[in-house]
Amino acid sequence: MRILMLTEGTYPYFKGGVSTWTHDLIGNLKDFDFIVAAILPTPFYTPRYNMPPNVLGLLSIPLWGMEMVKEFSHEPLREAIQRRLKTKESEIRDDFAPYLRDFLRTLKGGGTSPKVMAEALYGMHLYLREHDYKKAFKSKHVWRVFWEELAEDPLYGHIDVSSLIETSRVIQHLLRILAYRFPEVDLCHSSAAAFCGIPAVLLKMEYDVPYLLTEHGVYFRERALDAVRGASNIVEKILWMNLFRAIVRLNYHYADKILPVCHFNVDWEKELGVPADKIEVIYNGVDLNRFKPMNIPQDDVKxxxxxxxxxxxxxxxxxxxxxxxxxxxxxxxxxxxxx
Structure with missing residues (x-):
């Protein structure tokens, strides 16, 4: 069995609890083959783990720090040129921009229709994997969609123009994941209900690949805290929270099974519409050879x-x-x- 392990800001480039969990899981499932698809901020990181021999490959997906999307993926120059040459304005208008519009409309409502969002992402994915990402997002047709859906929106139009432009650029970078091809596998396993789960949704739509989701922290809760602290005004905060809510709902909808590591996460998952029979809590394991009860003198301190x-x-x-x-x-x- 081949499994696509999906991570974001963790394994194998960053140390931490989720990375340790991922490394141990892969290393202990020696009879299974893994391909790791890792989203990271920029391409200027090196793996912090020596990956087990049953890892067949590592697909790194940097969101920033590149002029061309596949600049560090060793794509032949000839293929890059061919994709750029066949990216025409008329095709961007007819075959890409309508899906972007559907995506933004669903995003603005917080992802109340995961199926519409999935179809929009899949449509953009089919286009971007055959065409030039940079040329597509520089198109006047794409920027017209951003303007009409955000600047002319009754609510989001209250965000100042410079912030809307910057928000649009950030969304473009987050969507870089759509320009990559993902291997056909037997199972997708994401370590978060985040952007790293999008390949699992795409593969489910294309090949009906089962999707398993393990939630360590609650992605929406963490991103909401960031939005509240970072956004400059209330409308901008609403936009970012709706984006993250939409991505989380997308993952929850398409995951066949959701496996949080504690019951605290379950309340958030149910609040976001996950049926109880889709959730099963699996606690993180403890290495009893390293951690065991110790005889420590007791005191009366609370x-x-x-x-x-x-x-x-x-x-x-x-x-x-x-x-x-x-x-x-x-x-x-x-x-x-x-x-």
Missing amino acids: RIVVMARIDKLKDILNIIDAMETVSEKHGDAVCEIYG
């Missing part, structure tokens, strides 16, 4: 233990604020953070 790295997504500042309230009622309480 101790709160937090297992988390020092990162804004882990809400450490809220823990500190909460401890002030706790200490008012329990003066001897302490909080220990490990991570």
